[in-house]
Amino acid sequence: MADLFxxxxxxxFLSLPMLIGTGVCAFMSSMTSRRCAYAxxxxxxxxxxxxxxxxxxxxxxxxxxxxxxxxxxFFTGREMTNGTVKNKLICGVGRLRFYLTHLLVNIIMxxxxxxxxxxxxxxxxxxxxxxxxxxxLVCIFGSILVCVLYVAALSxxxxxxxxxxxxxxxxxLGVLFAGxxxxxxxxxxxxxxxxxxxxxxxxxxxxxxxxxxVVLGEKAEPNPDFxxxxxxxxxxxxxxxxxxxxxxDCELMLHQRTMTVQQYREQMQExxxxxxxxxxxxxxxxxxxxxxxxxxxxxxxxxxxVILFRLRNIK
Amino acid sequence: xxxxxKTKDLTKIYRRAKALSxxxxxxxxxxxxGLVGRNGAGKTTLMRVVCGLQSPSGGMYELYxxxxxxxxxxxxxxxxxxxxxxxxxYPDLSAxxxxxxxxxxxxxxxxxxxxxxxxxxxxxxxxxxxxGKFSLGMKQRLGxxxxxxxxxxxxxxxxxxxxxxxxxxxxxxELILKLNRGNGITVLISSHILxxxxxxxxxxxxxxxxxxxxxxxxxxxxxxxxxxxxxDVSNVRVLAAVLDEMNVKYEMISEKRAKIFEKMxxxxxxxxxxxxxxxxxxxxxxxxxLESFFIDLIGGAKNG
Numbered sequence: 001m002a003d004l005f006x007x008x009x010x011x012x013f014l015s016l017p018m019l020i021g022t023g024v025c026a027f028m029s030s031m032t033s034r035r036c037a038y039a040x041x042x043x044x045x046x047x048x049x050x051x052x053x054x055x056x057x058x059x060x061x062x063x064x065x066x067x068x069x070x071x072x073x074f075f076t077g078r079e080m081t082n083g084t085v086k087n088k089l090i091c092g093v094g095r096l097r098f099y100l101t102h103l104l105v106n107i108i109m110x111x112x113x114x115x116x117x118x119x120x121x122x123x124x125x126x127x128x129x130x131x132x133x134x135x136x137l138v139c140i141f142g143s144i145l146v147c148v149l150y151v152a153a154l155s156x157x158x159x160x161x162x163x164x165x166x167x168x169x170x171x172x173l174g175v176l177f178a179g180x181x182x183x184x185x186x187x188x189x190x191x192x193x194x195x196x197x198x199x200x201x202x203x204x205x206x207x208x209x210x211x212x213x214v215v216l217g218e219k220a221e222p223n224p225d226f227x228x229x230x231x232x233x234x235x236x237x238x239x240x241x242x243x244x245x246x247x248x249d250c251e252l253m254l255h256q257r258t259m260t261v262q263q264y265r266e267q268m269q270e271x272x273x274x275x276x277x278x279x280x281x282x283x284x285x286x287x288x289x290x291x292x293x294x295x296x297x298x299x300x301x302x303x304x305x306v307i308l309f310r311l312r313n314i315k
Numbered sequence: 316x317x318x319x320x321k322t323k324d325l326t327k328i329y330r331r332a333k334a335l336s337x338x339x340x341x342x343x344x345x346x347x348x349g350l351v352g353r354n355g356a357g358k359t360t361l362m363r364v365v366c367g368l369q370s371p372s373g374g375m376y377e378l379y380x381x382x383x384x385x386x387x388x389x390x391x392x393x394x395x396x397x398x399x400x401x402x403x404x405y406p407d408l409s410a411x412x413x414x415x416x417x418x419x420x421x422x423x424x425x426x427x428x429x430x431x432x433x434x435x436x437x438x439x440x441x442x443x444x445x446x447g448k449f450s451l452g453m454k455q456r457l458g459x460x461x462x463x464x465x466x467x468x469x470x471x472x473x474x475x476x477x478x479x480x481x482x483x484x485x486x487x488x489e490l491i492l493k494l495n496r497g498n499g500i501t502v503l504i505s506s507h508i509l510x511x512x513x514x515x516x517x518x519x520x521x522x523x524x525x526x527x528x529x530x531x532x533x534x535x536x537x538x539x540x541x542x543x544x545x546x547d548v549s550n551v552r553v554l555a556a557v558l559d560e561m562n563v564k565y566e567m568i569s570e571k572r573a574k575i576f577e578k579m580x581x582x583x584x585x586x587x588x589x590x591x592x593x594x595x596x597x598x599x600x601x602x603x604x605l606e607s608f609f610i611d612l613i614g615g616a617k618n619g
Contacts (some may be wrong), residue, residue, distance in 0.1 A: 003420055003421070003422040004420055006419065007419045007420045021541075082404065082405060082406065083400075083402075083403035084403045084404070084405060085403075086366070086368060086399060086403045087403045087417060087420075087462070088367060089366070089367055090366045090368070090392060090396065090397045090471075091392060091395070091396070091420075091421060092388075092391070092392035092395075093387040093420070094389055106387070133545070139450075190613075202432060252412070261491065294410060307581060308479055309554075311370075313329075313363075313365070313368070313369040314368040314369065315400070
């Protein structure tokens with residue numbers, strides 16, 4: 001296994017897609033961090049909004065996830081396209097050994113990309129992250145890391161199932177975007193039946209002739225996508241294992257750098273009591289269990305990959 | 316006799332299509348076993364199953380006496396090498412780097428044996444040229460070299476001469492013969508070019524519609540395809556008596572036809588037959604080849 005790992009890792013590490021992927025992620029990270037550092041300085045002069053515009057945003061996280069998905073497909077997929085997988089299996093390298101070696105190498109590749117994407121942030125913008133509590137930072141970056149592992153396992157599985165890299169790549173990207181789409185739909189279905197309470201105000205004139213604005217009542221917008229009962233419970237399970245939601249939560253948390261754990265709890269309580277955001281409360285309540293659920297989904301994907309690859313007919 | 320590969324009622328079913336339906340065959344150690352069959356007969360599927368790339372739907376096979384479901388099969392597989400369909404090489408590496416990668420994967424030291432292997436397959440002078448830029452013949456030879464890494468003693472080659480020019484075909488034949496005679500490697504080879512196969516194989520397996528229709532050795536095949544004359548007569552029993560008298564080898568095909576396997580005077584034969592009241596209707600020379608034998612056999616199998 002060690003020999004196979006050494007050869008596989010060497011090929012993966014020195015491959016062009018790996019170098020490009022790492023380079024792009026490091027570049028994007030350093031650019032974001034520079035913006036962040038500049039905004040952080042501006043924040044010191046009272047321009048508070050500047051920071052939130054410069055923070056690692058959804059695009060950055062999406063780019064990281066794309067790199068984490070595409071690299072394993074390129075690497076494992078090429079073994080399938082070139083047929084070199086046959087050389088290994090014919091010579092007695094078991095399918096389990098082959099799959100696990102590739103999974104391990106792909107995870108390491110993705111970890112390198114993850115490191116390249118996050119370390120520059122701490123190098124170029126240490127001031128910004130100093131505002132965070134360590135526990136909060138561990139929670140945020142741990143969650144992103146779990147998502148990266150999930151994507152690595154998923155793309156390894158897909159790459160090992162098809163004979164051509166192009167097919168694996170198209171399917172992998174399709175699955176990723178379908179995941180984003182499904183997450184959006186699930187989120188919409190889980191939003192309470194009545195949402196976005198808005199106050200209806202009006203002008204009232206008192207006997208002295210002065211006019212003032214008063215609240216006349218509350219108006220709630222109905223949610224046409226709302227799903228209740230057992231399907232709602234099922235949708236919660238789906239919600240748990242979709243890394244898109246977790247990444248969104250990470251993104252939100254990155255915008256709350258000055259929040260302590262105590263303040264975080266208080267905010268959760270606020271969400272709970274607010275009629276406007278019960279769904280947000282539910283989401284925040286689950287943020288600690290979500291990485292565990294996604295970690296479990298990662299293990300399921302690994303086991304599923306091994307089983308399917310063992311059953312697969314290789315041409 | 317010691318066998319490298321033995322299969323019994325080996326079956327492979329893809330969804331609804333039956334690619335192998337009860338293949339039973341044995342490959343003797345040290346032989347070059349030619350697998351003959353038309354497209355879709357199941358040759359490549361059989362090779363894939365034997366190589367462990369696909370699992371059989373039924374039946375069994377054993378390599379060096381170890382059943383494919385036994386735990387020791389991985390160890391036995393390390394004594395195998397194969398090139399199935401297209402050579403499995405890294406196009407972005409040189410020939411030497413490809414071999415180095417395979418050697419490292421097998422846990423073997425990358426020593427002079429790599430150069431020797433490149434020399435053996437005639438790729439010693441390719442330098443740093445990427446394998447992706449090789450000609451088809453060179454890729455095929457590199458594929459064989461990769462399969463030979465780890466000194467296997469059983470080599471499986473699926474249509475190794477496909478797409479090669481005449482010179483390449485001769486080189487490939489010489490290489491296979493060198494590996495078999497010089498290194499004692501048992502070879503399982505499939506080819507459409509039957510004439511080429513007949514110059515190599517010591518044993519044959521004829522496949523049709525997922526089955527081995529006939530297995531014969533080269534000696535048996537020679538008996539079947541040797542040069543002969545076909546005599547058409549009015550009474551084949553009289554012909555048999557005359558040929559026995561003349562001490563000539565023959566084989567009766569039908570009531571009016573027989574094969575004569577030795578050179579003889581046609582005038583003398585016609586004279587003797589005439590004396591016994593048998594008319595010699597015609598005498599034609601038949602040059603039976605592996606190709607005609609195969610066509611006769613598969614035609615027979617189809618009709619049967």
